[in-house]
Amino acid sequence: MVMREQRLRVELPAVLSLGSNLGDREATLRAAVAEIAALPQVTVVAASGLVETDAVKLDGVDTDAPAYLNAVVTVRTSLDPDELLSALGAIEQEHGRVRDERWGDRTLDIDIVDFGGLRVDTDRLTLPHPRAAERGFVLVPWLEIEPHAALLARGRVDQLPAATLDDVRPYPARPLL
Template sequence: MSIAYLSLGSNMGDRVGNLSRAVALLDRPEEGIFVELVSPVFETKPVGYTEQDDFLNICLKVITDLSPMELLSACQKVEQELHRERKIHWGPRTIDVDILTYDDIKMDTERLTIPHPRMEERGFVQVPLLFLGGTGKIPEKWEDEVRYYGILPKYRVE
């Protein structure tokens, strides 16, 4: 079994519902993915393309027996099920699911780079990750761009 960290974001429609449904769709032990930890929800300003609504972001710690590429396919399947459309680079989305790390693996393919190449510079990734590790404070560096939003409610997919 391997440990992977994922980043999820939503800024369209029912943002909390989109995140909750994505977590429920990812938590499939029978398919080789178990969501072990879910960070609190943080609201953040968009990065890159800024003419859009604010995002809600979380990070997950997952235990998986899927390979990195199989995990990527599972993440993309969740995006499809929640009607993710890729029209504008860094544009609005119902859901975005990114693999941040996968054990100590380093890989760079056309479809997947691990660790995620921009994760270190993004408050919307680093702050939820810090909270997964037990830190209960937003670093001063990101106080202006990352706001605590709340705890994600449980959601089941029927």
């Protein structure tokens, strides 16, 4: 009898935030979710509906800039956080993401908000996402798919002030999944 070596593959949950304010925003987000689902070692568990928000720049809200469409996707993955970040960066690049201006307009932005409750602080990645607790466009769609979500060191998402911001508008569209 030949015995095969089996490897245990540990999967952790991750929360991803997607946004777009250039081009065909809805089509870009739909394509990005499909591309995330096609990644090896990644399984999409849920996707929120779309929400729309005014652009936020370094100087604050910019109502002259194109509005953003945002969504949150939860996944399970056996990739480590850095591998997932690289895979998501490749998807951004495929959609023409340019990083000329901090918090500038973009065709696609994908952030890792939480990764299995891990705390990570490297030059490339900080987890949980350092500004997630302040962003209604992350919290509102996250609560839609995980009503009892919690953010490490911040607590329950539904109790964070940004989760009740009025500037997050539902966007009429068919579900992402």
